Amino acid sequence: MIKLRVTLVGSPPVERQFDQDEVIIGRSSRTHLLLPDRALSREHARLVRREGAWYVEDLGSRNGTTCNGQRLAGARRLTAGDHLGLGASALTVLEIGRPAVALAPQDGEVGQHTVFLSASQMLRDADFGVAGKGEDDAATLRRHVERLHLLNEVQQALSRSITREELLELILDRAFSHLKPEQAAIFLKVSPGEFARAASRVANPAVPELEVSRSLVREVADRGLAALVLDAQTDARFSEAASLMNVGLRSILAAPLMDPEGAVGMIVLGSRVALRQYSEDDAQLMVTLGSVAAMRIRNIALAEEAAERRRLESEVALARRIQVALLPERLPTLPGWEVHAGNVPSRIVSGDYYVVVPCQGGHGAVLMVADVSGKGIAAALLTASLEALAAGPIEDGLPPQEVCERVSRRLFQRTPPEKYATAFVAAVDGGSGVVRYANAGHNPALLVRADGATRWLGSTGVPLGLLPQAAYKGVEVELGAGDVLVLYTDGITEANNAAEEEYGGQRLEAVCRRHRTASLGDLQAAIEDDLDRFTGGVPYADDRTIVLLRRCP
Numbered sequence: 001m002i003k004l005r006v007t008l009v010g011s012p013p014v015e016r017q018f019d020q021d022e023v024i025i026g027r028s029s030r031t032h033l034l035l036p037d038r039a040l041s042r043e044h045a046r047l048v049r050r051e052g053a054w055y056v057e058d059l060g061s062r063n064g065t066t067c068n069g070q071r072l073a074g075a076r077r078l079t080a081g082d083h084l085g086l087g088a089s090a091l092t093v094l095e096i097g098r099p100a101v102a103l104a105p106q107d108g109e110v111g112q113h114t115v116f117l118s119a120s121q122m123l124r125d126a127d128f129g130v131a132g133k134g135e136d137d138a139a140t141l142r143r144h145v146e147r148l149h150l151l152n153e154v155q156q157a158l159s160r161s162i163t164r165e166e167l168l169e170l171i172l173d174r175a176f177s178h179l180k181p182e183q184a185a186i187f188l189k190v191s192p193g194e195f196a197r198a199a200s201r202v203a204n205p206a207v208p209e210l211e212v213s214r215s216l217v218r219e220v221a222d223r224g225l226a227a228l229v230l231d232a233q234t235d236a237r238f239s240e241a242a243s244l245m246n247v248g249l250r251s252i253l254a255a256p257l258m259d260p261e262g263a264v265g266m267i268v269l270g271s272r273v274a275l276r277q278y279s280e281d282d283a284q285l286m287v288t289l290g291s292v293a294a295m296r297i298r299n300i301a302l303a304e305e306a307a308e309r310r311r312l313e314s315e316v317a318l319a320r321r322i323q324v325a326l327l328p329e330r331l332p333t334l335p336g337w338e339v340h341a342g343n344v345p346s347r348i349v350s351g352d353y354y355v356v357v358p359c360q361g362g363h364g365a366v367l368m369v370a371d372v373s374g375k376g377i378a379a380a381l382l383t384a385s386l387e388a389l390a391a392g393p394i395e396d397g398l399p400p401q402e403v404c405e406r407v408s409r410r411l412f413q414r415t416p417p418e419k420y421a422t423a424f425v426a427a428v429d430g431g432s433g434v435v436r437y438a439n440a441g442h443n444p445a446l447l448v449r450a451d452g453a454t455r456w457l458g459s460t461g462v463p464l465g466l467l468p469q470a471a472y473k474g475v476e477v478e479l480g481a482g483d484v485l486v487l488y489t490d491g492i493t494e495a496n497n498a499a500e501e502e503y504g505g506q507r508l509e510a511v512c513r514r515h516r517t518a519s520l521g522d523l524q525a526a527i528e529d530d531l532d533r534f535t536g537g538v539p540y541a542d543d544r545t546i547v548l549l550r551r552c553p
Helices: 119-125 137-158 164-179 214-221 280-326 376-395 400-414 504-514 520-535
Strands: 002-007 014-018 022-026 045-050 053-058 065-067 083-086 089-096 114-118 183-191 194-202 225-229 251-259 262-271 337-344 352-358 364-372 421-429 434-440 445-448 454-457 475-478 484-488 544-551
Touching: 053 065, 114 119, 119 225, 119 251, 119 280, 137 164, 164 183, 164 194, 164 262, 164 280, 183 214, 194 262, 214 225, 214 251, 214 262, 225 280, 251 280, 262 280, 280 352, 280 376, 337 352, 337 520, 352 376, 352 544, 364 376, 364 400, 364 484, 364 544, 376 400, 376 421, 400 421, 400 434, 421 484, 445 504, 454 475, 454 504, 484 504, 504 520, 520 544
Parallel strands: none
Antiparallel strands: 002 014, 002 089, 022 045, 045 053, 065 083, 083 089, 114 225, 183 194, 183 262, 225 251, 251 262, 337 544, 352 364, 364 421, 421 434, 434 475, 445 454, 445 484, 484 544
């Protein structure tokens, strides 16, 4: 490794570091150290490493090369502190020694114009209080103090409540203040492998803003490397990186925003002047700042997730209140009949709905059980719409099939295609015991006779709101003394156990047969007990709604 200070007339000195065995210096774009000095030859001189030592040689240049004021006639060994003169340019050897903290070269990972450094290693090795070899201690300590002050200033700013946007602007402020790039941008991860610009700044408003570069994302964010791109215009690695080439960037410093869980983004600093180069110290500073920013960005994201979770919980609670408000507070009394209903909520609000409406004259009733598609507040609102659409036809005494036809047509007109509802509507003649029903794609109702015989009352039409026009068939069944009609939603039959088996209709049928003579309240309790034993503690994914009707002896 050889580290140089490069000085051009009219430009501030910059530091460059090389790890390859040969460094060609000149004004050609093909050289390793391009110096825009008209007094130089295209390939003016070279630095070469032989057996661990570095030498300088003139390459037959027109104006020659000097080392410590003496014109070179052949190769001369270099030591820290040597001064080289090339035309109007000057190079000072700052350090000769250990390689940079870089990954071992693999497939050109460390190229002639780019050095990649392990960000995690730089964080472990970070020590802003130690002077480097071959450097002036006072100047080095002054620089380290400035950077410690910078980090302390950022830490103090982060101790206050700060938004993500304010944090990113703070990082850009400090980057421009201390490293003076021409433009900078911070890119944050929006999904695996995808990054978007979250903040940016340019010194010249006429310069276009940086776009995300997949070339840098691959190396910096995906692999956790800091990149020192010494001349992007001549590095084949970035020849197809239009996002960098289009804005004319040459010198680039990119560092990941990385915490122990990985990279949340990256920061890119750039200059359009080839001579403005960034050093390993600059990279270490940005890696450290990026680490501090990453932890705060992660914390902000967690806080936003917690706020969103609270918002969703509030939405679910609102949906539950809407849903409960639609359920009847009490059931009507039907002479000669026993009616019982219940709704057991799950952790997730569903769109279950039931109603028992007495017929005019008190000689019967209409029972309806429905389950709308979806979950949460959208399902609760759709349930409210369904309740309103069904109330009129039921109160008008329309037969069940016509109730379904009218509700289906209006629901289709008012909702998107993916929103629909299943429903079972039954009209009970209290005197004769005849039940007329229509099943709109709902779970089949279960009829349990007093002698234990059973019958399933299946679908007689499609779900409500699924088609613009739908016809439903009306079916009649007579209940005798002691017969029980069981209406329910799929939260019962589709409840799962740990083996992901469903409770199913057969188990429901069996428990209803065993407890067919119990009171309807006890029958519902028996069903819930059997469900709990079957699920074995697995949370219910849906509400469980049931309506029970028995003709009294």
